[in-house]
Amino acid sequence: MTTLTSARAAIDEIDAALATLLERRAALAEAVQRLKPVRGFAGRDPERERQIAEGMAAQAPALGAERLARIMNVVIEAGLELAEERIRARS
Numbered sequence: 077m078t079t080l081t082s083a084r085a086a087i088d089e090i091d092a093a094l095a096t097l098l099e100r101r102a103a104l105a106e107a108v109q110r111l112k113p114v115r116g117f118a119g120r121d122p123e124r125e126r127q128i129a130e131g132m133a134a135q136a137p138a139l140g141a142e143r144l145a146r147i148m149n150v151v152i153e154a155g156l157e158l159a160e161e162r163i164r165a166r167s
């Protein structure tokens with residue numbers, strides 16, 4: 077039987093994996109910023125972001141593209157913020 081404790085433990089495990097993946101994603105998003113002619117928020121690409129949400133919806137149909145777009149908007153903005161900070165700190 078699923079208990080509150082075991083369900084929360086399962087969520088904690090998934091969140092730990094998500095945190096690792098988010099850290100890796102942010103590092104890759106920073107690498108992309110360094111390759112683009114216009115970096116950071118100024119070089120935002122809404123079409124690419126839409127494709128990301130659509131692609132993820134194929135893996136997560138219950139969440140769907142609209143909710144995934146909202147989730148990914150926060151993820152992408154956090155990555156852009158971090159990339160801008162790190163690029164500024166090194167230049």
Ligand SMILES: C=C(O[C@@H]1C=C(C(=O)O)C=C[C@H]1O)C(=O)O
Nearest residue numbers: 105108119120121124125152155
């Ligand atoms: C990383 C890029 O720059 C921005 C960040 C994105 C992301 O974090 O996935 C996607 C599109 C751009 O708004 C990119 O253009 O691929």
